[in-house]
Amino acid sequence: MYFFMFSISNFVFVVLLCAINCICGRMFADEGLYPAGYYDSQQVQYDRIKNALTKLEHAPQWVNDWPNPSIKMGQVSGLAIDNMGRLLVFHRARNVWDENTFNDREVYQGIGDDPIPDPTILVLNDTGELVDMWGQNLFFIPHGITVDNEGNVWVTDVAMHQVFKFTPDQRQKPALVLGEKFVPGNTDTRFCKPSAVAVLSNGDFFVADGYCNHRVIKFSPDGTILLQWGTAHGTSPYVFNVVHALTLAEDRGLVCVADREHGRVACYRHDNGTFHSSFSNWLIGGRVFSVAYAPVHGGRLYIVNGPESQILPVRGYVIDFTSGRLIQTFAPDGGLKNPHDVVTSPDGSKVYVAEINPFTVHKFVDEGLRNESLLDKVEKNETATSATHVKPTATVEVVGRAGGAEGAGAGAGGAWQRWSGALGGAAGAAAAALLAAAALALRSARNNGKGREAEPLVH
Template structure:
């Protein structure tokens, strides 16, 4: 009996230690700690070989002679047309802003090139507009009604253009050239995502590190986001947004935390995070397709640790299932967009200035995905950062949480069994 009790003591110690490791979020960050070679590069090639290499690069797309500037954004409309947002003759570098985030080009002309180019799926240029208006383009999206939404980090503003007037915005949020932290100002806003209801989200990315939700009239409904904390609500440059309406979530490319964070789009509650040592510590953009139960298309950025390329993840499990890259490599991808059926993926790159197309022909023949589910019923008020500050899923996602829960359950079970053995031996309870 003494030997059996000693054995269970050892099991208890091991399980409790394992559970503690998961709770503290070390699961994936300790990936290399028990290897002889702690260099991640040693494991990258074998890991990539295990993934499906799809979608595949399309050569000579788009077929144009137009000179692009830094390509900051790419998106698709409901007809499958591709909108490319670029910076023309303007460049964002260390001389663009003051330390207080004031644009140093105030008083100089706006970009004279047409900054928004529209292509069909074969790469033919259909239209272009957006000249003499923007100063430092960043994010672009098209809503279900065909309105084009853009952000400009120099202007610190967000714009909505309808289909009948591309010169005068139908909605303007923020004050021209004035950064701020209140409800009426942004500081280098990075992205917009629009629900089918007309409600929309803005990632106020580079300075305020927050997500704001608005109704169709441009009135704030809610906002969330903290900085420099261990809460899952802590964001460090929310750089891009995507919507998985059929799953009820908004996805945030949390650039400097190296994750895609998922929040309920009705109330902002935290759901989970997606990250991987193979994707590295910087995630620049995310796109979503409902194909195969939901897929995320992610591009990372220069990080000095792992290759810069695209990845495909399952929404439900967070499992990496695919990877994609250009023949010459992706140097500085900035945005990614995916067709609804997942058959085409587009990547915008800052330098060299380019937009790339990737295709997965197998998905074209599959049945179209089911339409979005109806809105979820009203839920409890959004959780605050304080209530989830110790959440296990802040780094490891749902798998770390599951492992932690399993470890805790096994640990508790072992303790109960140990108590039962003691009682069988007549030992006192403390």
């Protein structure tokens, strides 16, 4: 009898547990914490993912022979584009970050070792050739890198818990150092594994004090703290779990954060830190490693996720800032493995992705945006030309003395000049017509693209 009652109670407990699990699972799905069909079979989820990816434009396109394969890199942690359009690659050379790099108090275990003797910053041109390199004997575990409007290079080193600024004419000695070397902390003068820097056009800059302190700090150009926000606990939009990357949307007055382990991009007003908006998607998953912004078509966010499960693909994604919808996806033919950073040119035509393992950088090109950029340059040149040559081409008549040979010659010359002026005007008109036709064609293509972009895609 006792055994029978025990079995009944166990059965009731199991039934209640299953009911609670189903109710909570459905509630979580309805709240968007899990995608619909989260508990379906793997094949159903694969089909759903495949269907979602087919609805996205597969752009920008991968450049499969870039960079030069003779260039050797270590773990590539950060990327930046300088003011000449060249790519700066921040890598760890022979050093690696693994489970033995730090102790449980976040102290680097290589204190006493020499810094990396190899150049840790590689400069690549548009064709993927190495044109410059520096950063030897300076760093231990490189992480983030950016270039400001003045050409200054800003980097972070998580082993030293420091932020460095290098001017264009001095690459061996930093012009500004923040943080205390090898000393982690959570104060106004100490960081704990700072991950990234973003610099406003006025010189103010942000530091993602990312791995331990879960905060964003804004500084004046001389390194004075202006404001900070972020915490590890709670439910507000200021709660972070690894502030891994930063990007600026200055045309919108925002700084955006890759909140890595929360799988979102969170944007805040860059003047006072007020929360503005957040972006996430079930297809991206629960990990967002990096984000970049381009002020094109109303603003676009370029995102790379990271390995999370065997089901969700590791790829790059593009989000339309205005609508918050996924509009594009990109990856090499073999897919991404461990992307760590992403950067885009201001016009969005070139996108680069860094990988920790394999040690490489991928380049992607958006032909549509590149054509638009070329069109904009043509239109600007036309505007400048029109502003300079405000008078139309006119024929020139030379009046000579009537009746004499000199007068006859002058008359013939006058006739030639009238014809040449007319021909020049016709040629100019023809050239203008061709440029106008090209502009109209490209603008039509641009508008058609906008129409497609406005269609509902993946939510």
